Amino acid sequence: MADCTVSLSPGADIQPHIAAGAVICLAPGHYPGALRIDVPVTMQASGGATLDAGGKGPVVHVTQNGIQVRISGVTLTGGAAEFGAGLLVDAYAEVALDDVSFEGNEPGQGGGAAIGAIRGRLLMRDVRASGNQDVVLDGVTEAAGDSVQLTGGLAVRDGAKVAFKGGTLGTVNVRGTTTRKPELVLEGVDAGQVTNHPTVPGVVRTQP
């Protein structure tokens, strides 16, 4: 874990502390979510910290191009957004998730209860999303996962490029467009049914 520049107690509003280069350390407990991140920042907890958007948008929304965001040791919950209720990435940012859980987030029609991304680069390690907490990797997103537990479903769409190594996936849906194919590489992943769209399929490679 990086050295903390800010240490917060449960109930604190994290948003005012999101500053360029900040390392925000969260004590176990409940924190209001619906955070917009437009600067490079790290949020970390050793466990037991929950960010709750209270139904007021994505729990975490990464909005700025060219930044790096690291989130570790937290649970993201209570998000409600048209797309990407837990985590929404629609910027060319690099977002690293380590030991992060998604629970009780509600997507709108766009899907992505846990994660919705149309751009940027997602690096996931020990990320957990179950139940109806689906992950939608869309647009020109690049994503890599190591030992993820995404049993809530995964959708890889448009021109997304995704690779997972180890871990467990629920149902997987892959769909491109008539002009390009998304790519999904699964290596040593225990995946559920993988459905590749019959009309606009993607490229799916699986290795034991």
Next chain:
Amino acid sequence: MSSYQQQRVSSAPSRTPSRGGNKPPADLQSLMGNSGARDLQMQGGPGAGQEEMQGDVWGWLHENTGWSWTKSLSDWWTGLWGGDQEIDTPSPEIDTPAPVVDDSNKDVEVPDPEKKQDPPAPEVIEPQIDRTDTITRGMKGAVISGGAEIEVRDGPGGESGVQGKVADGKPVEVLEVSGDWIKIEYRVPGNKEEQGWVRRSVFSDQPGLFKDEDNPGMMEDHMWQLYEKDAVLPEAGQLKGTDIKQGGLADCYFVAAMIAVGNARPNFLEQSFRYNESSGLYEVRFFEEQGYDYRTGQSNYNEVWVEVDGYLPTDGDRTAYARANPELWGALMEKAYAKWQGGFDAIGDGGYGSKAMAHLSGVDSESKTPSRMGADEVLEFFTKAQEDGRAIYAGTQSSWESDKQTPLSGSALGPYSGSVKQIHDWNQIKPGTLTVSDTGKGAGGRARDTGSDNAKTATIVGGGVEKGEVDYAKPGSLELTYRDGMAPEKAEDLEVGFRFKGMIAPQYQLVGWHGYAFKEIVDGKLQFHNPWGSWQPKPITPEDFTKYFSSCATNLVPQAKAAEAAE
């Protein structure tokens, strides 16, 4: 756009650089070329032997990393990147990658933007193009005959027996291809599917229709019908965003995006349609994001022209999906979008309005989180966006908190029963959000329902409840009994709360989980447009906007090209 400060660090080449390049590369991807490299090392100055500074970033100088070149020295480039770093890296040959086009699919043409399109032929030759040589198994479409019923045979060939007939415009899927004949599957009344053979010449390739799992018979009523050019193309200079309205497809995000873009720059959207007189086909323009250009701070988009004919899915005497209000160009654009994205199924189960606007404009949308905005900020934001001519899209919250109610009657351990009051006929309890709290002196606490997603009923557990059940169907009835020693003192102590879906703000006529196009500011309030074309919301205060809306995006749609250039 990102702000990039300068700070010198170093980059050691991860591959042998090519010589002679003295123009800044477009991005790191072009720098890396076909080497297979995905990341670049950095160093503090040009040449070998400098200190490496790759440090603690995770391959941050990845091919998509933010990059802005500042100067070159010998074989090295100095640049700015998104992490407040200035780096040196080897200068290669310039090789901006060509737009990626999947050659295996000929349905969509990506024209060279530098190349002028051929002018349309002066006379109409044929209303339809014979594309029957491209029919393949699994293809969705319709059988077209110009009005007559089409015979379906039990085998490939005219000598096979006639097993039935299907109407002109019937949606079908191709199961097999055998010479001049194709085996099709189509729906018949009773939620059944039948199969048979027809001549391949009657098949017309169309986007697959939407299958509603809750209403599978719906597709039986949908037929493909040809609409004339005058009905589907906007009259020159007359396009309005509100010409269209959403139909029986859950694509409010896309219809609202069309309306928003059409409101902001009608002439730009009008130029998204081309008609080929010789083929009788239309081309509809979208934009596909390719990546990020860190020099301009904008994403790169390619134009994609999707070719479609004038057949539209209908439901009785009107189009089934996007509808005329009074113009039908929105239905044609929706069909083209469906074709591009893989069918009406692909676009008809929700989407992301921000991305849809970018698909229509070729410019990134900028988003806001309403709950993080102050009322003054909201008004300022919308005023500025309107002045700038931006398209504005906003999505509402999924559900809303009910008032606390005490609808239950009963005594002792129960049963306690009653129905909660809904504030609008449309509203439904959102499963998993109902609570029953004993607010009196009873020992019971807070019980909750166990429903999820589309449950019809659910049990109520916790809070001293022995047995409890809720029926979510309107108006939402409850019945529960308590364990010994846990009964409430009186029924009025049992307070029921829940979140509800549907009309989340009746005072504004605002529907939950819905996409709206922003229209104008009226007396300091925000007027949105419902893509349904009805149930238009009343102007909403900026403060309530931050409560009832969960997403908002604007898009600076480009100005239309001058008429001569457009031609």
